[in-house]
Amino acid sequence: MDEALVIAAHGSHLNAESSTPTYDHADTIRATGAFAEVRESFWKEEPSFREALRTVDADEVYLVPLFISEGYFTEQVIPREFRLEDWDPALWDSDGTSATHATLTAEDTGQTIHYCGPAGTHDAMSDVIVQRAESVTGNPDVGEGFGLAVVGHGTERNENSAKAIQYHADRIRERDRFDEVQSLFMDEDPEVDDVADYFESDDIVVVPLFIADGFHTQEDIPEDMGLTDDYRTGYDVPTTVEGHDIWYAGAVGTEPLMADVVLERAADAGADVGAAIEQVREETGGAKPATGD
Amino acid sequence: MDGEYVDALVATAPDGIAFDDLHVAHENDGYTFQTPDVDHSGIDEATLRTVAAESPYVRNWYFWHATAPQKADRWAFLRWLEGAEQRDVAERYDALADGVSATWGELHLTVTLSDGTRTYSIRHRADADVGSSVLDAHDDPLDAREIAKHDDDGGYRPLKTAPSLQTGWVFPELSAGDLVTTVETFYPATIANWHREQEDELDVTHWRDTVDRQTGIYGVVKTWDRGDGHEHVNWVAEACCDDSQCLKRREWQYDDETDLDVDGGSGPFPCREPCSLVIAGARKWTKLEGEQAQTYEFELTPSEKEQVEEIIDAVADGEADDIREADIYEGANRYRTRFLRAKLFDDEGNLGGVETER
Numbered sequence: 001m002d003e004a005l006v007i008a009a010h011g012s013h014l015n016a017e018s019s020t021p022t023y024d025h026a027d028t029i030r031a032t033g034a035f036a037e038v039r040e041s042f043w044k045e046e047p048s049f050r051e052a053l054r055t056v057d058a059d060e061v062y063l064v065p066l067f068i069s070e071g072y073f074t075e076q077v078i079p080r081e082f083r084l085e086d087w088d089p090a091l092w093d094s095d096g097t098s099a100t101h102a103t104l105t106a107e108d109t110g111q112t113i114h115y116c117g118p119a120g121t122h123d124a125m126s127d128v129i130v131q132r133a134e135s136v137t138g139n140p141d142v143g144e145g146f147g148l149a150v151v152g153h154g155t156e157r158n159e160n161s162a163k164a165i166q167y168h169a170d171r172i173r174e175r176d177r178f179d180e181v182q183s184l185f186m187d188e189d190p191e192v193d194d195v196a197d198y199f200e201s202d203d204i205v206v207v208p209l210f211i212a213d214g215f216h217t218q219e220d221i222p223e224d225m226g227l228t229d230d231y232r233t234g235y236d237v238p239t240t241v242e243g244h245d246i247w248y249a250g251a252v253g254t255e256p257l258m259a260d261v262v263l264e265r266a267a268d269a270g271a272d273v274g275a276a277i278e279q280v281r282e283e284t285g286g287a288k289p290a291t292g293d
Numbered sequence: 294m295d296g297e298y299v300d301a302l303v304a305t306a307p308d309g310i311a312f313d314d315l316h317v318a319h320e321n322d323g324y325t326f327q328t329p330d331v332d333h334s335g336i337d338e339a340t341l342r343t344v345a346a347e348s349p350y351v352r353n354w355y356f357w358h359a360t361a362p363q364k365a366d367r368w369a370f371l372r373w374l375e376g377a378e379q380r381d382v383a384e385r386y387d388a389l390a391d392g393v394s395a396t397w398g399e400l401h402l403t404v405t406l407s408d409g410t411r412t413y414s415i416r417h418r419a420d421a422d423v424g425s426s427v428l429d430a431h432d433d434p435l436d437a438r439e440i441a442k443h444d445d446d447g448g449y450r451p452l453k454t455a456p457s458l459q460t461g462w463v464f465p466e467l468s469a470g471d472l473v474t475t476v477e478t479f480y481p482a483t484i485a486n487w488h489r490e491q492e493d494e495l496d497v498t499h500w501r502d503t504v505d506r507q508t509g510i511y512g513v514v515k516t517w518d519r520g521d522g523h524e525h526v527n528w529v530a531e532a533c534c535d536d537s538q539c540l541k542r543r544e545w546q547y548d549d550e551t552d553l554d555v556d557g558g559s560g561p562f563p564c565r566e567p568c569s570l571v572i573a574g575a576r577k578w579t580k581l582e583g584e585q586a587q588t589y590e591f592e593l594t595p596s597e598k599e600q601v602e603e604i605i606d607a608v609a610d611g612e613a614d615d616i617r618e619a620d621i622y623e624g625a626n627r628y629r630t631r632f633l634r635a636k637l638f639d640d641e642g643n644l645g646g647v648e649t650e651r
Contacts, residue, residue, distance in 0.1 A: 013573060016442055016449040023438060044569050046453045047481035051565075054485040055477055057364040076508055108496060 002036035004058035005029060005266055008049060008078050009066040009211065011042030018212045019045055021253045022066055028259035028284065034276035035062075043073070049081035053109045060112045062266040066253070068120035068209050070099050071158035083107040084115055096160040097121040097167045101269035114269040119261045120209065121164050122268075126171045128257045131285060133178075133205040136237060136249040143177035147201035151192050151208040151221060154185035162188075165209055178205075186220065193224045196242035203238065203245045211253035222248060256284035298355035299345045303338060312357065314382050315350040317341075329383065352409045353382050360411075360469060366488030367473045375404050375411075394421070397561060398480050398540040399458040402472070413472035415479075416463040428463040434471045436464075437478035446614075452570055453480055454540045454560075483541075483562035490544075490563050498566035500526050501548040504575070511572055517579035523547035525582065531555045533571050534564065537610070584651075591637075591645035600624035600633060 007026055012018035022040050030038040041052035053061065063082065065074050070092075079087035084104040091102035099117030106113050119125065133148055134140050150172070152165035165183045173181035179201045184192040195204060206225065208217045219231040227235035227248055238245035252258070260280045267273050302310070302317060306324055310317040316327040324341045325334040328350040333340070345351045361371050372378060375385060375393050385393075389406035396402070401418040404411055420428060431440075444450055444457040464475055477484055489495040500523075504514050517525060526547050534543045534557070541564035543557035557564075567575070593601070603624030607613040616623045623629065639646040 013451040013570060014449070027435070044573075045451065048569060051482035051485070054489075055482050057362075057367075072509060080506060080508075 002058040003060045003062065003271060004037040004039060004056045005035040005262070005271075006039045006041055006052055006056060006061050006063045007066050007262060008041050008052075008063060008082070009043070010073070011045035012212075012214065013044050015212075015214050018214055021212050021251070021258065024254075024256070025066070025259040025262055028256065028280055029263060029276065032263075032273075032276035032279050034263070034271070034273040043077065043081075049078060050083075053082060053106050053111055053113075056111070058111070060114070061106075062114045062116060062269055062271050064116045064262050064265045065118045066211055066262065067118040068152070068211060068253075069158060069161045069164040070094060070096055070118055070121060071160045074099070074118050079104075079115065082113065082115075084113055087115070092117060096163045101265070103269075114266070114271070116265040116269050119258065119265060120211075121167065122261050122264055123171070124261045124264045125252075126168045128255050128261060129168055129207050129209070129252055130172060130175075130177070131257045132207045132249045132252045132255045133247075134285075135255060136205060136207075136247050137203075142205065144179065145201060145203060146178050147180040147182065147199035147204040148172060148178040149182050149184050149192070149195055149198070149204055149206045151184045151186070151206060153210075153216070154187040168209070186216065186224070191224075192221055193226075195225050195246065196244045199244060201244070203247065205247040205249060207249045207252050210251040213251045213254060217251045257281070259284060298351055298359075299342050301355055301359060302345050302351050303341060306341070310354060312354050313350065313377070315348075315354050329381070349386055349409065350382055353386075356411060356469075362470050362473055366485050367470075369488050369491065370473065370476075370484045371404075371469055374402055397476060398454060398483070399456060400476065400479060402476070404472075411469060413467040413469060414463065414465050415467065415472065415475055417458055417460040419460050420463070425463050425465055428461055431462060431464050432466065434464070434467070434474035434478055437475050441479050452539060452568070454483070454562075455538065456536070456540055480540075480562065486565055487562045495544065495563055495565055497544050497546075497563075499545045499548045500553075500567055503545070503567045503572070507572060511576050514572065514575045514579050517575065517582060523551055523553060525578070527554050529567075529571060529575055529578070530557075533574060534558065536560065539564070587650045589645075589647050589650075591647060593637075593645075597633065597637070600629065604630060 007022055009022040010018065019040070019042065026038050026040050029035070036058050037056055039047065039052055039056055041047050041049055043049060047055055065078055067073050075089040083106055085107045087104055092099035094117070099121065101114050101116045104113050104115055129150060133142050150165050150169045153161050155162045162185065169181050169183040172178065180199055182190065182198050184190050184195060184198065186192055190198055195206060208221055210217050222228050222231050222235055225246060225248070226241045227239045227246060235248070238247045260277060263273050263277050263280060267277060306317050306319040314329050316325070318325045323335040323337055326336065326341055326344055328348060331344060333344060361368055374395050375389060377385065380388065386406060389404060389411070392403050392405040394401060394403045396418050399418050401416050401421045403414045416428060440459060440462055441453055442450060443459060445459045450457055458479070467475060473484065486495060501518065504518050507514055530543060530553050533539065536558040540560040541558070541562055542560040544563045545566050546552045607616065607625035613625055616626050618627065620626050621629055637645055643649065
């Protein structure tokens with residue numbers, strides 16, 4: 001029986017590039033041929049969450065939210081808009097970062113939906129953060145002499161948002177690859193504004209845990225950290241701030257290896273995509289075996 | 294290739310075939326093979342193969358069962374495109390030799406038959422008569438994502454069915470499957486919803502139900518909608534859902550029993566519920582409409598009052614950018630408007646020097 005992958009992402013009414021990482025990762029997965037169909041869907045763009053499933057021929061669908069954390073979107077908006085019958089967040093039995101999947105039926109199409117946890121909380125996401133650090137420094141062995149800051153929104157609207165940031169920061173710290181690893185936030189302590197205060201290392205890689213580049217990652221965070229007074233004038237990578245070289249990576253979700261995380265989510269829900277995972281890790285530079293698990 | 298459709302016909306004959314003027318069966322005394330052109334019965338397989346190989350009816354049957362996408366809505370869309378329900382095969386094949394075209398939103402779709410094979414092309418309907426050589430040619434259906442993203446002026450198009458699709462491109466040679474993918478990329482879910490409507494199965498979600506399921510920052514829209522009249526929803530539909538703003542034909546109403554008073558538009562594909570742009574707009578209007586009206590006193594000359602009206606019309610109709618720089622006969626001309634501001638605004642930007650009261 002044909003199986004489809006549907007990626008659910010936020011999208012934007014205002015920013016034309018918000019959808020770009022979603023399209024890129026979908027294309028990477030499409031090229032593996034692992035699914036009969038790969039469909040992007042958006043909260044703010046089209047195909048909408050409400051109508052994406054009816055554009056898919058397959059009876060069996062792996063639905064992967066391209067979101068950073070569990071919470072409002074993954075627990076309320078996506079199941080409601082996709083009309084997943086009898087959805088209950090308890091089906092994920094999650095502590096806030098441990099959702100895997102639940103199998104449900106879509107009310108309007110009758111398709112079987114394997115509703116997966118968000119990409120952002122999958123263990124493989126730690127590898128993407130590290131790879132983002134490699135990409136921005138141009139150094140495949142980056143770690144020694146470097147601090148790593150994983151930056152998130154904070155708990156203002158969703159406590160799981162901070163949990164996801166801390167979860168990956170902890171996992172990467174345990175690998176002993178970077179001299180220091182610290183989670184920082186935009187709207188609570190420890191704040192990204194004071195990034196230099198939280199590190200001893202001369203070099204600090206800053207990786208924001210966001211899916212797409214936009215207002216927060218391109219304007220707020222660079223200005224808050226003092227990389228630039230005006231985001232429109234740009235900034236250097238690295239930029240020296242208070243004696244530290246700040247290597248600012250931009251949204252982690254734009255890293256090509258992110259496609260692997262989407263596939264891992266589907267694999268955990270039962271999709272037979274082992275070969276595709278290998279191919280994607282090979283192509284997107286994530287071929288090294290994961291460590292620290 | 295030539296052998297495939299004959300092999301398929303022979304393999305399927307025992308089940309019987311009755312499709313688009315082709316009738317084939319396999320009985321004890323051999324095969325029957327009937328089309329409007331020929332009538333054979335009691336023929337052996339070798340003869341069947343010979344007559345089948347020459348028959349456009351067999352190629353046609355094979356296309357619809359092995360080449361065309363089999364998902365019911367995609368299949369029906371391709372049938373609609375070539376007028377399959379209105380024309381018999383002979384008539385259709387004559388027409389297809391010259392190319393059969395249809396319009397889908399701003400898309401100009403054409404299907405052409407050459408050497409027994411259907412080829413599809415898509416371009417902007419405004420480019421229907423433009424030579425292909427001056428258009429940018431594409432062959433990957435997913436290129437439509439990038440084309441659909443910006444209008445001719447480079448502006449971002451958050452609404453795929455806004456009547457602002459950029460021009461200057463062509464997909465000159467697509468397979469049936471790629472045609473459908475390309476159309477669905479330009480206008481997501483329009484084929485699925487059109488087909489549901491054709492089958493009388495369109496699931497419309499009206500304003501009240503859509504608003505009632507909103508949560509988070511959009512939950513506030515429920516407070517705008519107190520179940521006592523629907524004039525505000527008329528305004529929303531007039532603002533957002535008019536043909537000049539969106540090519541979908543609005544089928545949703547205030548609720549199951551209460552139709553809106555404004556026209557739903559005339560597009561070929563239906564709109565089955567308020568979209569995310571309508572809900573985002575409604576959130577803003579919910580907040581704005583919560584304000585109490587105040588009485589302000591200004592003095593305007595008759596021409597100034599009319600000019601204000603012209604400015605609002607020009608912005609609402611998206612025509613402000615089209616007014617020529619020196620065309621001071623237009624109320625929404627930039628110099629005319631700057632003059633009005635210079636005369637009527639105080640240093641704080643208050644119209645007529647009258648402060649806004651809150």
